[in-house]
Amino acid sequence: MRSYFVSSLLSLVSVSIRFIHHFPSISAVYGKDVDDALPPRDFLTILECNNMTSNGFEHSVKVPRLYKIVKNIVQKVQEEGASLKQLVYENKHPNIRGLYALALTTLQNGSHLDHLIRSTRILFEEPRLDPWLARVLITELLWGKQRLQSESKPVKTILLYQTKLQKYLKEIVLSSPSVFKKVDKPRYVRVNTLYMSVSDVISAFAEEGWNILPKSANYDQFIESISNLTEPNFVRDIHIPELLIFPSGTPFHDHEAYNKGAIVLQDKASCFPAFLLGATPGSVVMDMCAAPGMKTTHLAAILQNKGKIYAVERDLRRYETLRKMLEATKCSCVESINADVITIDSSKCPDVEYILVDPSCSGSGMTDRLEVDGVKQAKCAPARIKSLQSFQVLILRHALLNFPKAKRIVYSTCSIYPEENEQVVDEVLSTVGDAYRLVPVGTILDGNWRNFSSKDYACEDKCLYARSETDMTNGFFVAIFERNFEVPLPESGRKKKKIELHEENKGSVSSEKEKKKKQKKKRRNAEESESVPNVDPVPKDTSNASDAMTVDNSTDSAMYRKEKKKNRKKRKRTADTNFTTINEDSTT
Numbered sequence: 001m002r003s004y005f006v007s008s009l010l011s012l013v014s015v016s017i018r019f020i021h022h023f024p025s026i027s028a029v030y031g032k033d034v035d036d037a038l039p040p041r042d043f044l045t046i047l048e049c050n051n052m053t054s055n056g057f058e059h060s061v062k063v064p065r066l067y068k069i070v071k072n073i074v075q076k077v078q079e080e081g082a083s084l085k086q087l088v089y090e091n092k093h094p095n096i097r098g099l100y101a102l103a104l105t106t107l108q109n110g111s112h113l114d115h116l117i118r119s120t121r122i123l124f125e126e127p128r129l130d131p132w133l134a135r136v137l138i139t140e141l142l143w144g145k146q147r148l149q150s151e152s153k154p155v156k157t158i159l160l161y162q163t164k165l166q167k168y169l170k171e172i173v174l175s176s177p178s179v180f181k182k183v184d185k186p187r188y189v190r191v192n193t194l195y196m197s198v199s200d201v202i203s204a205f206a207e208e209g210w211n212i213l214p215k216s217a218n219y220d221q222f223i224e225s226i227s228n229l230t231e232p233n234f235v236r237d238i239h240i241p242e243l244l245i246f247p248s249g250t251p252f253h254d255h256e257a258y259n260k261g262a263i264v265l266q267d268k269a270s271c272f273p274a275f276l277l278g279a280t281p282g283s284v285v286m287d288m289c290a291a292p293g294m295k296t297t298h299l300a301a302i303l304q305n306k307g308k309i310y311a312v313e314r315d316l317r318r319y320e321t322l323r324k325m326l327e328a329t330k331c332s333c334v335e336s337i338n339a340d341v342i343t344i345d346s347s348k349c350p351d352v353e354y355i356l357v358d359p360s361c362s363g364s365g366m367t368d369r370l371e372v373d374g375v376k377q378a379k380c381a382p383a384r385i386k387s388l389q390s391f392q393v394l395i396l397r398h399a400l401l402n403f404p405k406a407k408r409i410v411y412s413t414c415s416i417y418p419e420e421n422e423q424v425v426d427e428v429l430s431t432v433g434d435a436y437r438l439v440p441v442g443t444i445l446d447g448n449w450r451n452f453s454s455k456d457y458a459c460e461d462k463c464l465y466a467r468s469e470t471d472m473t474n475g476f477f478v479a480i481f482e483r484n485f486e487v488p489l490p491e492s493g494r495k496k497k498k499i500e501l502h503e504e505n506k507g508s509v510s511s512e513k514e515k516k517k518k519q520k521k522k523r524r525n526a527e528e529s530e531s532v533p534n535v536d537p538v539p540k541d542t543s544n545a546s547d548a549m550t551v552d553n554s555t556d557s558a559m560y561r562k563e564k565k566k567n568r569k570k571r572k573r574t575a576d577t578n579f580t581t582i583n584e585d586s587t588t
């Protein structure tokens, strides 16, 4: 009995450690909003008691550079409230991913580190040990690579405490296992069919010892099978043919297929927009909010590089990430454009048939962002949601009204807030009359789906929600608009609409009844909605249209600029959480 208990305990700890080990990579693209994290008070108290400074002392054998850099970053984030992503970027270290992952994990485990440092008394007993470096090294030892290789004094000191640290870590896991509990999503792997066929990739995995399970008969069976997935089994997704599903946390970051761009680590929900857009090889597509490029690259694969994709991204840094991703995944049919899509003169690309609108959103559906260090993140402020909603309405309406040959438009967010989803769809639908209709996503998925938009809205249950609890994905929303060419496109009337949004940010659903319903719903949602950090705030104004596109001073862009100016102060305070890493488990 006792040995059973001990072995269960050890496996619990090892599972937790394994899970945490993968945590940073899962969230690397749109990493958690740790920039606002408060300095751990207990830790600072320890520092004060010891009269310690973080300048450390000269060691004969140097501490590995990566650890030193991470130490400086973590210290700056905690002491000065600096932006983690900015510091990581500025460093220009060749292993930017490793740097980010270690810094993020150190910050995320702040309270556990406090506990470990207190329990082991390491800083009291080793007063010359730099406390910030200690945190980084302990993190690497317990949650990172789980080993430290260096003959430097600080590393050797931490290793002396390894057994104690592991003992106290077990205590943490036992006393609050919930801290380590998260939605146990499986590992989604999208095959880049520009590189290799799905069957070739499946065969390659089989050669590595993986075993593909038989196809499930229906969605319930499928969810059952992916919930219980264990090595060496994997499955092919029931909806997205190029998506493979592996046990949660399966490491792929060092896998050859991943490094050469043959597979992309992309959450299933984030694969829906490109899949549901329904573009075929030869189509002309516009991806209006493209970086880091998860959906653009998926679209290029669906098109098999035949046809054309305009991939528009306003933020220069994110645009550069997009470019790298396009290159790494061999997307040759994409013309990337660094511009504000609202300013794009649609007459320069009149043949666009399919449009993807995946705008900045609160990110409230991102399971990896729901908790940092076991603490629910602060609620996305209502003003922030309002501002996002205005922008989402603006950009979606721009897509619907300005591209005369567009036959299908997909709107998606990684948000679970109706304000960014049903309310946006309703608002835009109400201004396009019968020129567009919503395609019921349930029918496309052949009844094999559970979560849809709320019938309380004009869009009823025609749009898709992905929910982490039931679909084992990130939270996500997708609406499909289909053009009715028998009805002419209405005049955009953008000015009028935007003034409405600007003043009240209300939907323009005409009947009083619907308005009341919406308001009631809004109130309820404000009370109930999950707390989340702000994500994807204001991209920098780096409009720089490519040769193929020109900038026009439309009313929309004027309104947009006004809106931007109005919110500039607020936005300045918002940490830039748009960290992007190529090919990471994204989102959006």
Ligand SMILES: C[S@@+](CC[C@H](N)C(=O)[O-])C[C@H]1O[C@@H](n2cnc3c(N)ncnc32)[C@H](O)[C@@H]1O
Pocket (backbone or CB within 6 Å): 288, 289, 290, 291, 292, 293, 294, 295, 296, 312, 313, 314, 315, 318, 339, 340, 341, 342, 358, 359, 360, 361, 536, 539, 586, 587, 588
């Ligand atoms: C949610 S992310 C898109 C994620 C992307 N679709 C993917 O799957 O990798 C939204 C992106 O839209 C960009 N963006 C926001 N406003 C824009 C605008 N007016 N024009 C072009 N891009 C914009 C943001 O900088 C951000 O990179």
